[in-house]
Amino acid sequence: xxxxxxxxxxxxxxxxxxxxxxxxxxxxxxxxxxxxxxxxxxxxxxxxxxxxxxxxxxxxxxxxxxxxxxxxxxxxxxxxxxxxxxxxxxxxxxxxxxxxxxxxxxxxxxxxxxxxxxxxxxxxxxxxxxxxxxxxxxxxxxxxxxxxxxxxxxxxxxxxxxxxxxxxxxxxxxxxxxxxxxxxxxxxxxxxxxxxxxxxxxxxxxxxxxxxxxxxxxxxxxxxxxxxxxxxxxxxxxxxxxxxxxxxxxxxxxxxxxxxxxxxxxxxxxxxxxxxxxxxxxxxxxxxxxxxxxxxxxxxxxxxxxxxxxxxxxxxxxxxxxxxxxxxxxxxxxxxxxxxxxxxxxxxxxxxxxxxxxxxxxxxxxxxxxxxxxxxxxxxxxxxxxxxxxxxxxx
Numbered sequence: 177x178x179x180x181x182x183x184x185x186x187x188x189x190x191x192x193x194x195x196x197x198x199x200x201x202x203x204x205x206x207x208x209x210x211x212x213x214x215x216x217x218x219x220x221x222x223x224x225x226x227x228x229x230x231x232x233x234x235x236x237x238x239x240x241x242x243x244x245x246x247x248x249x250x251x252x253x254x255x256x257x258x259x260x261x262x263x264x265x266x267x268x269x270x271x272x273x274x275x276x277x278x279x280x281x282x283x284x285x286x287x288x289x290x291x292x293x294x295x296x297x298x299x300x301x302x303x304x305x306x307x308x309x310x311x312x313x314x315x316x317x318x319x320x321x322x323x324x325x326x327x328x329x330x331x332x333x334x335x336x337x338x339x340x341x342x343x344x345x346x347x348x349x350x351x352x353x354x355x356x357x358x359x360x361x362x363x364x365x366x367x368x369x370x371x372x373x374x375x376x377x378x379x380x381x382x383x384x385x386x387x388x389x390x391x392x393x394x395x396x397x398x399x400x401x402x403x404x405x406x407x408x409x410x411x412x413x414x415x416x417x418x419x420x421x422x423x424x425x426x427x428x429x430x431x432x433x434x435x436x437x438x439x440x441x442x443x444x445x446x447x448x449x450x451x452x453x454x455x456x457x458x459x460x461x462x463x464x465x466x467x468x469x470x471x472x473x474x475x476x477x478x479x480x481x482x483x484x485x486x487x488x489x490x491x492x493x494x495x496x497x498x499x500x501x502x503x504x505x506x507x508x509x510x511x512x513x514x515x516x517x518x519x520x521x522x523x524x525x526x527x528x529x530x531x532x533x534x535x536x537x538x539x540x541x542x543x544x545x546x547x548x549x550x551x552x553x554x555x556x557x558x559x560x561x562x563x564x565x566x567x568x569x570x571x
Contacts (some may be wrong), residue, residue, distance in 0.1 A: 178253045179246040182236040185220040199246035200239040201276035203314040205284060205305050209251040234328040235280050244277055266395055270317045270387020279318035288325040302344045309375035309384040316358060364421035368462035370455035372434045381435045382407040389417055401436060408451045412478050419466040420507040423450045424516050425457035427535045441571045447531040449567035450483045467508040482566040501525060529566040
């Protein structure tokens with residue numbers, strides 16, 4: 177971990193990470209920034225006047241006022257020419273924010289007016305900071321946060337602004353105040369917070385979620401939207417972080433993936449796999465309640481063919497012995513007390529791979545469906561059929 181000294185403006189590398197409470201950390205909207213190589217070649221005080229220089233100097237000054245000698249800022253503390261260092265930083269960043277004494281959130285497009293209660297931090301007039309992908313984990317991870325305007329005037333603390341922050345971000349008040357732990361939120365709920373946010377690189381939509389889901393990913397810039405599929409695969413394989421709301425998504429009603437710059441996307445013939453193409457698909461899934469009861473047959477597994485799980489034969493063929501071309505998969509999650517159901521389809525009875533259909537909705541709740549073939553926890557598993565749902569290539 178590399179830190180910037182708040183008085184000498186020099187960088188120092190800590191091979192044994194500093195204990196929590198010894199440094200401040202900066203959260204901001206990237207612009208034209210002074211970077212690691214720039215600072216290594218030219219001292220910060222010798223750089224020409226710029227918004228980036230003022231931002232770093234202002235953060236250091238605030239840290240000194242808080243009696244902190246060190247500051248972490250992603251712009252100057254990561255050597256991105258080193259793939260190993262970049263991978264370590266991306267996978268550790270949530271912890272960096274979590275362990276900091278205080279996070280300084282700098283809103284360069286906000287000017288405070290009047291007292292804290294009448295600042296410009298309101299829904300409908302929110303800073304660009306709220307639309308960025310990386311700032312989501314910074315908001316969630318930071319235990320102590322101070323929010324400043326572009327002149328480094330204090331708007332308020334995270335605790336003081338929790339109601340306004342919740343209104344803008346749609347993150348529950350209790351998650352912002354620490355009354356609820358992040359682990360209590362379902363996968364779909366956390367992904368709904370990312371819907372509509374953007375990053376400079378498409379892959380960072382996924383990489384910025386690594387810490388929130390406590391998984392490890394090796395960054396592969398150039399893989400494009402497939403990064404989000406890899407993130408979901410990592411969550412699926414997580415021994416403790418997986419729940420079935422991961423599959424409870426719907427295609428965006430406007431046919432656009434806002435996380436990818438408004439890229440048009442409609443599932444061909446309204447069919448897709450179990451994994452979503454973008455966090456935008458979880459926009460309306462934040463209210464789902466997960467159920468941790470074990471699924472018969474060992475749950476979901478990931479293979480090169482797709483996502484595999486088991487259903488009783490009684491759920492896949494008629495009483496006359498005919499195999500179905502479509503079946504219903506009841507997920508272990510609910511909305512309003514009613515279980516969520518996905519519809520699966522295959523082109524013919526001889527096809528091994530299935531697809532999800534009716535991607536524009538989550539199907540009728542299980543309690544309301546008639547004639548459905550739902551997963552029964554007490555079903556006879558002596559005769560089970562393995563179901564493989566293929567995953568299409570990303571848009």
